[in-house]
Amino acid sequence: MRHAELNDHDTSNDHDVPRFTTPAGEIIGWRDRGVIRASGIRYARTQRFCPPVDEPSSTTPILATEWSPCSPQNIIPELNAALGISAQAFSSCEGELHLSVTLPENPSATPRPVMVWIHGGSYVFGAGDLSVFDVRPLALEQDVIVVAVTYRLGLLGFLGGYANRPANLGLLDMISALRWVNTNIAAMGGDPANVTLFGQSAGGDAAAHLMIAEGTEGLFQRAIIQSAPLGISRGRAKMNAKMSQKAAEVKDDAPLEELLRVQTQVAESARGFGLKAAMPFGTQYGHYPLPIEAEADAAWRRAAAKIDLFMGYTAEESALFLVMSPGLTRLRNTPLVGEALCKAMVAVTTRQVYIRDAHKFARRHTQAGGHAYLYRLDWCKGRYPFGAAHTIDLPLLLGEPSSWQHADLVKGVDEATLLEHGQRMRALWADFARTGQLPATGHIEPQVLEWWKVS
Template structure:
């Protein structure tokens, strides 16, 4: 992203949160790094009160505390320098076209992924400028607590699902303040990738989120890993209980690594040990979740999907599986079968089941499959592959391993098509064209 410039006539927004001073950037106006809530460790967020002084919204949002993931950094072309952390406050950033609008714009809230342990909304590769500028929408990127500080609780008197409560706090901020930016508070779409998509799905049934959004785009959510996690969480909690309110943050993150190790041995779900916990506020018990999703169907439209070769990303990142792939005669076929089976189990099967239940309950749902990059070594149409098309610009992704060798013009052209599709759904919850965008993506309206 460019360095934040200074301007003589900064854009200003008079909002219920206070007067917000933003900045201009190549056809868009940004208001970045806005504090939407304060947090204390192991406590629910406290919505930020109205500011008595102007809010300087010209710096990027700080990340939630997290351990660095070198392999994912390399895959996404992300630098360690982009993860300055803040534990005491939560931030969001607003991006909107600089041109005037004749009507309130649709609002899209971006929820980053990263297995609930990694990521931040304001990474250069997640730049929302192209989406906002091309599609005439307002995009709000949100940070939320991660790991054992955000998605492990129910022990030692500590609440669970704090990261979900953070996102609900952000939705409240949007509901109250977005009209001052020219946004429509009654036309809000969540779009999240991986853990972010999983969070969007669970916000559909979260107490306190009712009426705060009307649509959800659930991208590559590992819904197949969400079942029967109670025993694993209990084992994780034994390790996490050693952390106190005053434990230094470096020690918290060190223990988090031990907590992840404690989660091993529980099958595929061990690959994402942190996640929303059923039966803890604001979520129902797991056995009641399907009924809650059915009740939500008539008020929330969904677009849900996956990439054609989701788990190929993890194959490339695993030295052992990479060696298997390189074995003569059967290596390629074995790893191809493994990718197909795990993609189906973790992503595809539950995405279709989710959409089927939604339509049967009276809701509107579309299912998509992203095929772009299929057949290209080494990643193919792997997990995260839609992100270079939706967010950022070719320059943002220049260092990313997942798109090495892809021409900038191809990213621009195919990205423009995918952004148009996402924004069309955000505007009214429907997709009007035939169910294919050349070789990029296929979608179909889910039937009962």
């Protein structure tokens, strides 16, 4: 992980060091090129396979000057290459959960809108403070406060309901983080009554399910759901049951290395369940804090009037997985027919997993009295080999152009284009976060993004 660049002197005696007196305790942050960071704040503690315990108020200053560690996970080399992340970035910690707060350095006369970032990664990968997920440009350009949350993953966070191990622990982690935001963000200049969740991929799926989770009412008012694989979020009980049989073999106190090795075997046991097996770990209906699957639609309808919604997808979502799969890459290189077959496959799976259910979700939301907007991201569409693939929104929202210099995803895109299009997209996201309203239709040209209000 990255480290804060602090002076060598004792920060406790430095009057220029930012300090926040919050219900959590006195938080000591650091300055970073126009923003204030309060990074690596512990918001909860955990015991393995147990719900999180909210961090109590601290009687001593909280030194928030280190990046949040990752949750334990297996490295995915293909995804690291696509996003330009080194294996050394994944310094992990078990037993503690962290978040980081970034806000503009200049004072504000009124409380700022708050945006809470939930990273994606199929519920098995990622962390809130990876350099490619840096929220500094968003906070600085748009005068908002951004909170990046790290939560438990994989076998530790998103499989349960067996051997007295609860399900949805990673979701409970996020709720604990939202409670921390609700309690403490006003003391850092934020508006706890104007909180927007935004998450991509599994992070978008999590944001959708937090809308109907027990204990979240009043903790956020808006949700931006990016490329959520809602088409494979239902009908997972049989797959989860088979995965649980394998997961039960690992003991509660097994070494972490063994647990992560078994996690790979658990994921492999999901094969045979079609597209759902592409994201074997995930939220589980009928386990706290989620309703049973048959009542989920009704729960989303009840939540609609309380939460403004902006959701969408990229034009060629599943192209990412085509590039990451050696077998599909070989198919793509088949003379005469390979490229056409792969394009057809991308179109079909993008619709089945992402587009169809995003439209259903947004229509249900408006029919139940909520405000909803849909978007389609076309940026890089048709560009070999990724095109407008899953995760192509991330370089436009997060990180600096330099953060993405090693990413295969945007190789060949010049920094000026990335910066210009990114600034316009960050402005759109923040405009929605401020009021929950956008023009009824609009677009970012040339061929970047189009959005429309759902009626």
